[in-house]
Amino acid sequence: MVSRARSSFILEYGFLSSMACCSPLGRGTTCKRIMRQKTVRSGRLEADCIWTLDDEGTFTISTADGGPGTLWSPLLTMSQSLRSKIVHLVIAQGVKAPKDATHLFAEMNITSIDAANLDVSETVCMNGMFQDCPSLTDISSLST
Numbered sequence: 001m002v003s004r005a006r007s008s009f010i011l012e013y014g015f016l017s018s019m020a021c022c023s024p025l026g027r028g029t030t031c032k033r034i035m036r037q038k039t040v041r042s043g044r045l046e047a048d049c050i051w052t053l054d055d056e057g058t059f060t061i062s063t064a065d066g067g068p069g070t071l072w073s074p075l076l077t078m079s080q081s082l083r084s085k086i087v088h089l090v091i092a093q094g095v096k097a098p099k100d101a102t103h104l105f106a107e108m109n110i111t112s113i114d115a116a117n118l119d120v121s122e123t124v125c126m127n128g129m130f131q132d133c134p135s136l137t138d139i140s141s142l143s144t
Helices: none
Strands: 005-012 015-022 031-036 041-044 049-053 058-063 088-091 112-114 137-138
Touching: none
Parallel strands: 058 088, 088 112, 112 137
Antiparallel strands: 005 015, 015 031, 041 049, 049 058
């Protein structure tokens, strides 16, 4: 008896799924395996900061080259269609907030921010930093 394997990949709205079905050799049982890979959308925020967004809504900001990078512009300058997909915001090691962080994360529908790595040592103004974020319930480890 020859084992049969079938795989299909579906690319829909930027989400990649793979499904594989197989029948083990000589066995009467059928094994079904479903794998889902997170699709990552990515882009550049600044000259030295980049972002990724996975299909679960986790938006990660990191530095482009592994060195320090400053997040200059508020995220509300991004398109509304992209911002509406962001649920959880993660700041990676090496990302600095600007001196004026006014409205940096304003007008987003995020539920949580992991800001443990956000360097705010030179930030002097955080006015409205989280303004109009009605779903925000958790800001982890923002050290001011």
